[in-house]
Amino acid sequence: MDIDVKKVAMLSRIRLTDEEAAELGPQLANIIGYVEQLSAVDTEGVEPIAHPHDIAMPQRVDAVTNGNRRDALQAPAPKTESGLYVVPKVIE
Amino acid sequence: MSWETVIGLEVHVQVNTKTKQFCGCSTEFGAEPNTQTCPVCLGMPGQLPVLNIEAARKSVLTGLAINADINLVSKFDRKNYFYPDLPKGYQITQFPLPIVERGYLDIPVKDGEKRIGITRIHMEEDAGKSMHEGLDGVSHIDLNRSGVPLMEIVSEPDMSCSDEAIAYLKQLHQLVCFLDVSGANMEKGQFRCDANVSVRRKGEPLGTRAELKNLNSFRFIKQAIEYEVNRQIELIEDGGEVVQETRLYDSVKGESRSMRSKEEAHDYRYFPEPDLPPLRFTQQEVDTIRAGIPELPGQLRKRFETEYGLSPYDADVLTQTRDLAAWYEALVAAHPADPKRCANWMANELLGRLKETGTDIAASPVSPQRLAGLLERIADNTISGKAAKDVLDAMMESDDDADAIIEAKGLKQVSDTGAIDAIITEIMDANPDQVAGYRAGKDKLLGFFVGQVMKASRGKANPGMVNQRLKELLKG
Numbered sequence: 001m002d003i004d005v006k007k008v009a010m011l012s013r014i015r016l017t018d019e020e021a022a023e024l025g026p027q028l029a030n031i032i033g034y035v036e037q038l039s040a041v042d043t044e045g046v047e048p049i050a051h052p053h054d055i056a057m058p059q060r061v062d063a064v065t066n067g068n069r070r071d072a073l074q075a076p077a078p079k080t081e082s083g084l085y086v087v088p089k090v091i092e
Numbered sequence: 093m094s095w096e097t098v099i100g101l102e103v104h105v106q107v108n109t110k111t112k113q114f115c116g117c118s119t120e121f122g123a124e125p126n127t128q129t130c131p132v133c134l135g136m137p138g139q140l141p142v143l144n145i146e147a148a149r150k151s152v153l154t155g156l157a158i159n160a161d162i163n164l165v166s167k168f169d170r171k172n173y174f175y176p177d178l179p180k181g182y183q184i185t186q187f188p189l190p191i192v193e194r195g196y197l198d199i200p201v202k203d204g205e206k207r208i209g210i211t212r213i214h215m216e217e218d219a220g221k222s223m224h225e226g227l228d229g230v231s232h233i234d235l236n237r238s239g240v241p242l243m244e245i246v247s248e249p250d251m252s253c254s255d256e257a258i259a260y261l262k263q264l265h266q267l268v269c270f271l272d273v274s275g276a277n278m279e280k281g282q283f284r285c286d287a288n289v290s291v292r293r294k295g296e297p298l299g300t301r302a303e304l305k306n307l308n309s310f311r312f313i314k315q316a317i318e319y320e321v322n323r324q325i326e327l328i329e330d331g332g333e334v335v336q337e338t339r340l341y342d343s344v345k346g347e348s349r350s351m352r353s354k355e356e357a358h359d360y361r362y363f364p365e366p367d368l369p370p371l372r373f374t375q376q377e378v379d380t381i382r383a384g385i386p387e388l389p390g391q392l393r394k395r396f397e398t399e400y401g402l403s404p405y406d407a408d409v410l411t412q413t414r415d416l417a418a419w420y421e422a423l424v425a426a427h428p429a430d431p432k433r434c435a436n437w438m439a440n441e442l443l444g445r446l447k448e449t450g451t452d453i454a455a456s457p458v459s460p461q462r463l464a465g466l467l468e469r470i471a472d473n474t475i476s477g478k479a480a481k482d483v484l485d486a487m488m489e490s491d492d493d494a495d496a497i498i499e500a501k502g503l504k505q506v507s508d509t510g511a512i513d514a515i516i517t518e519i520m521d522a523n524p525d526q527v528a529g530y531r532a533g534k535d536k537l538l539g540f541f542v543g544q545v546m547k548a549s550r551g552k553a554n555p556g557m558v559n560q561r562l563k564e565l566l567k568g
Contacts, residue, residue, distance in 0.1 A: 057143055064116055065111075066116045
């Protein structure tokens with residue numbers, strides 16, 4: 001199993017050094033290899049399922065139940081301004 | 093060498109529920125930033141989504157209205173990507189098993205109708221809003237929109253020019269408005285379009301497509317598609333190759349630019365949403381929703397033509413929105429004698445005046461009943477059509493009914509034979525040469541006499557009667 005560790009890291013927005021990538025490659029391959037054992041199971045004739053539990057979708061009626069809790073919810077944010085979250089510039 | 097254009101459209105329609113797709117936060121537009129959020133739509137750890145069943149029902153309703161198959165079992169998936177306006181790091185959407193598949197819309201084209209296939213409608217949630225303008229090195233994020241329910245309506249690549257694309261979009265826009273499943277206000281981003289555009293030489297297989305993003309008005313969509321078609325044709329004719337990419341249309345510059353860097357990150361790693369079991373509808377539930385489909389624009393147009401004898405053009409104008417159609421029917425109910433007169437006065441006179449002031453029909457200062465009062469006075473010859481236009485002008489400015497205005501302005505038409513004959517005799521006496529000329533066969537002089545009589549009556553004489561009496565009296 002060959003894994004493009006740098007690409008996976010990029011998609012996850014994790015910065016890796018070459019050394020870290022080299023170290024993680026075989027580890028990830030090991031994990032995938034372990035899970036791959038599932039492919040050996042014969043699923044011929046088994047109906048695919050979308051969810052492991054056979055439960056009904058919980059439903060919500062369309063009524064507002066949440067009020068304005070901005071102050072409390074923004075408390076953990078590193079930076080806000082006029083009620084807006086401030087993040088590093090993201091546009092190209 | 094002739095070229096063919098192939099266009100497919102993806103439309104994001106904001107569903108007009110009161111609350112978000114998976115939490116009880118309000119979706120009200122224009123609130124103070126970040127005042128309509130909660131741990132669920134902020135993507136805080138350990139929070140679980142709970143589906144807004146109303147949003148699901150509206151998606152089913154839309155599917156039924158485009159004659160599509162409703163999947164009684166559909167499921168949700170995660171679409172993973174990183175962007176600060178998506179706090180969970182994934183969007184909950186539907187990938188392999190959407191709620192609606194295989195529908196269509198018939199759109200008007202030059203020589204009749206064309207059927208545009210609709211591949212699917214899936215339910216998903218909106219992201220927040222990022223702001224970059226005028227900011228130095230930072231972006232601002234408002235998450236009020238995060239989690240607002242969306243339907244993504246994906247068409248087949250069945251359109252072959254920008255006009256067809258616009259016709260499809262207008263038809264779809266009108267449909268979601270009639271169904272009351274979306275506010276569909278394009279300026280508020282409630283109806284957004286991405287266009288997949290490719291070109292090919294006639295008879296050849298599909299070319300490589302480019303995806304145009306950021307199209308938020310019918311005019312820009314048309315411009316962007318036309319710009320893209322020309323760009324691709326020129327590129328190929330110059331020996332180049334179209335690459336599959338996302339392009340951002342700049343409506344100010346009238347051109348698009350590649351967002352190639354975004355392309356690289358397009359690896360969404362979809363997987364089933366473990367927090368939500370499959371969504372199930374029974375056939376009975378679907379049938380109940382089907383029973384709630386209102387009369388749709390096409391049906392309404394045909395009914396207006398047959399029931400009220402309207403021209404296709406008037407029927408089309410008066411069925412553009414549910415409000416317009418309802419207003420027209422209220423007018424006909426109040427003036428049932430002449431549905432065509434109702435259509436003429438509403439479409440040409442009232443809507444023209446409302447357009448000048450940018451007023452919506454729902455906010456018209458003149459009610460159907462007041463306009464009907466005016467139409468009654470035209471019908472019974474109290475006033476001429478010309479005078480009626482002045483009365484309507486006055487009605488737009490006041491709450492008075494037609495009779496009060498006619499009285500106050502002294503617009504009552506003279507339809508009394510004796511009075512009209514008296515004026516005619518006067519005019520004939522004053523113009524003996526013209527009378528002789530007319531009697532010698534110069535029929536065209538009738539117009540001269542009509543003009544003189546109308547002038548002498550200060551426009552109040554009933555023109556039909558003037559014509560009739562003149563012909564009679566001029567015979568001698």
